[in-house]
Amino acid sequence: MHPWQAPVRNKLARNPVTRRASRRACKEARQLELSGGEILIQSLKEEGVEFIFGYPGGAVLHIYDAIYQQNSVKHILVRHEQGATHAADGYARATGKPGVVLVTSGPGATNAVTGIATAFMDSIPMVVITGQVGSRYIGSDAFQEVDCVGITRPCVKHNFLVDSLENLADTIKKAFYVASTGRPGPVVVDIPKDFTAPGVTTTFDYSAPVEMRSYNPPSVGHPGQIRKAVDLILSAERPMIYSGGGVILGDASEEFRQFCKKLEYPVTNTLMGLGAIPGTDKQFVGMLGMHGTYEANMAMHGCDVLIAIGARFDDRVTGEVARFCPNAKIVHVDVDPASISKTVTVDVPIVGEVGQVLVAMNKLIDENVDSIKREAVGQWWAEIEKWRGTNCLQYDRSGDVIKPQMVVQELWEVTSGDAYITSDVGQHQMWAAQFYPFDKPRRWINSGGLGTMGFGLPSAIGVQLAYPESMVACITGEASIQMCIQELSTCLQYDLPIKIINLNNRYMGMVRQWQEFSYEKRYSHSYMDALPDFVSLTESYGHVGMKIEKPGDVKSSLEEAFAMKDKLVFMDFITDQTENVYPMIEAGKGQDEMRLNPAHGRELA
Amino acid sequence: MRHVIAVLLENEAGALSRVSGLFSARGYNIESLTVAPTHDPTLSRMTIVTTGTERVVEQITKQLNKLVDVVRLTDLTETQFLEREVMLVKLRAVEQGRPEIKRVSDIFRGRILDVTESSYIVEITGDASKLDAFLNAVGKDNIIEVVRSGATGIARGEKSLKV
Numbered sequence: 001m002h003p004w005q006a007p008v009r010n011k012l013a014r015n016p017v018t019r020r021a022s023r024r025a026c027k028e029a030r031q032l033e034l035s036g037g038e039i040l041i042q043s044l045k046e047e048g049v050e051f052i053f054g055y056p057g058g059a060v061l062h063i064y065d066a067i068y069q070q071n072s073v074k075h076i077l078v079r080h081e082q083g084a085t086h087a088a089d090g091y092a093r094a095t096g097k098p099g100v101v102l103v104t105s106g107p108g109a110t111n112a113v114t115g116i117a118t119a120f121m122d123s124i125p126m127v128v129i130t131g132q133v134g135s136r137y138i139g140s141d142a143f144q145e146v147d148c149v150g151i152t153r154p155c156v157k158h159n160f161l162v163d164s165l166e167n168l169a170d171t172i173k174k175a176f177y178v179a180s181t182g183r184p185g186p187v188v189v190d191i192p193k194d195f196t197a198p199g200v201t202t203t204f205d206y207s208a209p210v211e212m213r214s215y216n217p218p219s220v221g222h223p224g225q226i227r228k229a230v231d232l233i234l235s236a237e238r239p240m241i242y243s244g245g246g247v248i249l250g251d252a253s254e255e256f257r258q259f260c261k262k263l264e265y266p267v268t269n270t271l272m273g274l275g276a277i278p279g280t281d282k283q284f285v286g287m288l289g290m291h292g293t294y295e296a297n298m299a300m301h302g303c304d305v306l307i308a309i310g311a312r313f314d315d316r317v318t319g320e321v322a323r324f325c326p327n328a329k330i331v332h333v334d335v336d337p338a339s340i341s342k343t344v345t346v347d348v349p350i351v352g353e354v355g356q357v358l359v360a361m362n363k364l365i366d367e368n369v370d371s372i373k374r375e376a377v378g379q380w381w382a383e384i385e386k387w388r389g390t391n392c393l394q395y396d397r398s399g400d401v402i403k404p405q406m407v408v409q410e411l412w413e414v415t416s417g418d419a420y421i422t423s424d425v426g427q428h429q430m431w432a433a434q435f436y437p438f439d440k441p442r443r444w445i446n447s448g449g450l451g452t453m454g455f456g457l458p459s460a461i462g463v464q465l466a467y468p469e470s471m472v473a474c475i476t477g478e479a480s481i482q483m484c485i486q487e488l489s490t491c492l493q494y495d496l497p498i499k500i501i502n503l504n505n506r507y508m509g510m511v512r513q514w515q516e517f518s519y520e521k522r523y524s525h526s527y528m529d530a531l532p533d534f535v536s537l538t539e540s541y542g543h544v545g546m547k548i549e550k551p552g553d554v555k556s557s558l559e560e561a562f563a564m565k566d567k568l569v570f571m572d573f574i575t576d577q578t579e580n581v582y583p584m585i586e587a588g589k590g591q592d593e594m595r596l597n598p599a600h601g602r603e604l605a
Numbered sequence: 606m607r608h609v610i611a612v613l614l615e616n617e618a619g620a621l622s623r624v625s626g627l628f629s630a631r632g633y634n635i636e637s638l639t640v641a642p643t644h645d646p647t648l649s650r651m652t653i654v655t656t657g658t659e660r661v662v663e664q665i666t667k668q669l670n671k672l673v674d675v676v677r678l679t680d681l682t683e684t685q686f687l688e689r690e691v692m693l694v695k696l697r698a699v700e701q702g703r704p705e706i707k708r709v710s711d712i713f714r715g716r717i718l719d720v721t722e723s724s725y726i727v728e729i730t731g732d733a734s735k736l737d738a739f740l741n742a743v744g745k746d747n748i749i750e751v752v753r754s755g756a757t758g759i760a761r762g763e764k765s766l767k768v
Contacts, residue, residue: 153619153622153626154626154630161618161619213676214675336671337667337671338667338668338671340667341663342664
């Protein structure tokens, strides 16, 4: 196996039958003289691509003609290019395989930028193919021309402007390689129209391995550093394990779970890391950060050794950096050297793939299992249990309005905690993270870094296509859902039975919450006046709409909706307008200065 | 602190903008940046002069290394190194000032490249402080135009930056 193949998780490639078939196809293709459009499709086939999410236009018409003449790669027609990128992103998050997008030049490319930036911030592997005006028109302000490589440069892992038909296949191969190795990310390939023209052909050969002298992602960590880290980890009396999206993206949950089980230390996950360890596991003390649990943040604040794995010390996690984990020695494992000591200085850095490093650490822990300070850690647990006893996620369930938290809890019950959950951005996103414990990785699909409203519905499309038999629900709000609501049309075209859980509080809830806390309740433009009737809107798109107004109807209507296995159901839950997300660490505050739900009736921290 | 970073990168369209874009996007300082192809035409060599705390400079080198077009880099300031910059100065050269400017440029081992009745163009090579010193010596009033290349740098001795 070539080293460049190792990190690519490709289900198709693991299947020996498909593999043989694709090798055969590959051999035949090698002798073929193909046009650029055909080369592109053939390359995608070689990469094992199932779906392209796209929208046609002038600069990609040749490519669309090539798509029309084959059946192996399925094109999913979205209704807006932002939807295409989010759908491909959702597909990638759920499967681990790179998502593929095809859009036209100019507005097609600019519309895709939000989705590209979303994937970039969360390190999601994606290959975005953009059409470009003909090569001889580049720079002439031609119709639908933008400098796509220039516009996307700051929000891609890498991008390419294809410079000749002969280099097209090689560029596509490099794009997949760069997108899916090391710290993954989106790669844009901008293809001038003339390089895809039918009738202009070149020999297609996809067999040569990628060689890039300037790109060598790290794999195994430094053994000396790993030993140093394990020594520190075993010496801990008040340890804390803090894992992020890197464990999910690196498909290292199994190794991570073993690591946690051996040590029996408390574990917290970032928003992007949920599912690395079962959300229902006793060792799991909840999410940390701005809306993390009381026990997770207090334990972070009090720990003496912090073990950060595949996490990047984001500002929503650290709060005020100067007050972050004041007494802790820090071990940090990350595949990206630039993530290390970027915001918080660490004591033992390890650069390498999380899975590989964990295997090595697990082995060392096994050899020294007796040196774990079980007694001290037991006392530490007792302290954490006291914090846990405050039951910080508790909320007032009395009253005759629907509490948004309750909807999420009931959703968990009805789906037995086994659904793929996508979300948009805002209060509903935090409630989803807090009240839907994920027992498996890749089940929680949300825009963590960029915080992109409009992400939920299109990403659910990608997930449902990848797993047609699974339950997929999009937890959203009445503000977010309207940012990409046109994708309801895509869902109809491809029969996607997504369940949309709309927590409708008639406010941009998170904005309203900050205005309540920090702007003396001056609700400047956070009120969503003139909302559509979501039920009839959904019905006009050909789906089922439901409006739920009473707490007593929440569970039964969820059951009713999930019983409709072949239908998209839009559930419009009319929820409490005044509910806030707690606990909360406000800007500039330390981890130990949380604001708790007034339902507790006292200030705890 | 001032750091001089030498970078080898793919000689490809857009590589320079990736570097300059990184500096502007992340708010890093650039005092000067020079770039040209090397003896291997597939590679360009860049010298970047930047200022920042140790922490910022560490991030700069890591972020530069992360760029897919960057093949290799080194922070020259961490070792013994040579630094040179070329400056061309057009100076007013009239009456008694004329021989004085000639004398000063000799002292700085400058070369007069162009002569008219009223002006000289002087070429000076050296590190940034030498170039500054020359400009001070000839005096602001005599300077018509200045162009500086920005610093180029190379490590002394056996150490080298190559593929």
